[in-house]
Amino acid sequence: NFITNGEMQCWQRATSATAANNTYNTVDRFKAYNNIGAYTTERSTDNPNGSGYSLKCQCTTANGSVAASSYAFINHEIEGQNLQHLAYGTSNAKNVTLSFWVKSSKTGIYTVGVYKHAGGGTAYMYRKEYTISAANTWEKKTITISPTAGSTSFITASAGAIQNNNSYGFGVSFNLSMGSNYQGTNDTWENNAKYATSNQVNWMDNTSNNFYITQIQMEVGSQSTDFEHRTYADELARCQRYYQFYGKEASKILVGGDASGSGDFYNGWMVYPVVFRSNPTFTKNGTWQTSNCAQPNGLFGNAQGITLYAAAAGAGAWYFHTNGTDDYLEMDAEL
Numbered sequence: 001n002f003i004t005n006g007e008m009q010c011w012q013r014a015t016s017a018t019a020a021n022n023t024y025n026t027v028d029r030f031k032a033y034n035n036i037g038a039y040t041t042e043r044s045t046d047n048p049n050g051s052g053y054s055l056k057c058q059c060t061t062a063n064g065s066v067a068a069s070s071y072a073f074i075n076h077e078i079e080g081q082n083l084q085h086l087a088y089g090t091s092n093a094k095n096v097t098l099s100f101w102v103k104s105s106k107t108g109i110y111t112v113g114v115y116k117h118a119g120g121g122t123a124y125m126y127r128k129e130y131t132i133s134a135a136n137t138w139e140k141k142t143i144t145i146s147p148t149a150g151s152t153s154f155i156t157a158s159a160g161a162i163q164n165n166n167s168y169g170f171g172v173s174f175n176l177s178m179g180s181n182y183q184g185t186n187d188t189w190e191n192n193a194k195y196a197t198s199n200q201v202n203w204m205d206n207t208s209n210n211f212y213i214t215q216i217q218m219e220v221g222s223q224s225t226d227f228e229h230r231t232y233a234d235e236l237a238r239c240q241r242y243y244q245f246y247g248k249e250a251s252k253i254l255v256g257g258d259a260s261g262s263g264d265f266y267n268g269w270m271v272y273p274v275v276f277r278s279n280p281t282f283t284k285n286g287t288w289q290t291s292n293c294a295q296p297n298g299l300f301g302n303a304q305g306i307t308l309y310a311a312a313a314g315a316g317a318w319y320f321h322t323n324g325t326d327d328y329l330e331m332d333a334e335l
């Protein structure tokens with residue numbers, strides 16, 4: 001399964017309803033895009049298996065008129081180096097099958113888009129329609145993507161190659177609403193960034209609309225196999241390649257020492273439990289509790305760890321520690 005966290009097990013950032021604002025804001029590895037009306041994403045225990053989690057989207061501000069530049073979708077990015085066995089850019093390019101469970105209060109035609117990023121060749125886009133037939137009912141959808149879908153075999157030409165590194169390979173979008181600027185031909189690879197078709201429903205047209213999705217799987221071949229259930233520990237480690245945090249709990253993370261005078265500072269190397277995809281951005285959140293020192297910060301970080309430090313206010317013992325759920329260190333190396 002190329003998809004990380006397709007079973008929606010890991011929610012490092014938040015589990016409660018959070019506004020979709022073109023960022024990773026709730027479930028790991030899935031980014032909520034939106035510029036029409038408003039919707040939230042959150043963790044739900046509503047699941048086709050009767051247990052586990054799904055990603056719930058809820059329209060909170062309706063917009064019945066879809067402008068040409070409008071969009072609302074959930075996106076998942078896959079590293080190029082994880083897709084090399086697809087042999088894109090050659091005559092041996094392989095079929096890919098995407099499967100997932102979905103339900104919504106709004107029935108009709110939806111679309112999935114697969115964006116082959118430009119790295120290694122040219123940017124191409126594929127989109128495929130599927131139908132939610134019954135309201136508020138879990139349905140399994142299976143979509144097989146041929147590298148030669150459409151009249152031109154973009155993917156089997158050299159420009160269809162996927163870059164073999166830790167940058168963008170595929171973007172997989174689950175579309176909720178999409179304006180005409182982003183509408184293309186169904187079941188076809190095209191040299192554009194058109195995520196949906198003109199038949200895509202406007203899910204953003206009513207605040208009663210919800211959308212649930214889980215057990216997303218993408219695999220080589222033309223057949224959908226049973227969903228690959230990974231352990232929580234395995235899935236968390238995969239997610240931590242892109243995002244990690246320390247803190248967010250009532251129990252404290254404490255660092256301390258002894259200073260000979262004002263301006264002394266602590267240098268302590270903190271090793272990440274999983275090596276990041278690339279050097280992450282580092283953010284200290286909240287106002288930490290301190291004694292005889294300034295607020296802590298980080299420097300000299302790389303994909304393996306970072307140095308924590310705090311300047312001492314004077315000679316003697318000093319310390320800093322988290323002081324609640326709003327105090328934490330955040331490291332981000334998302335695609």
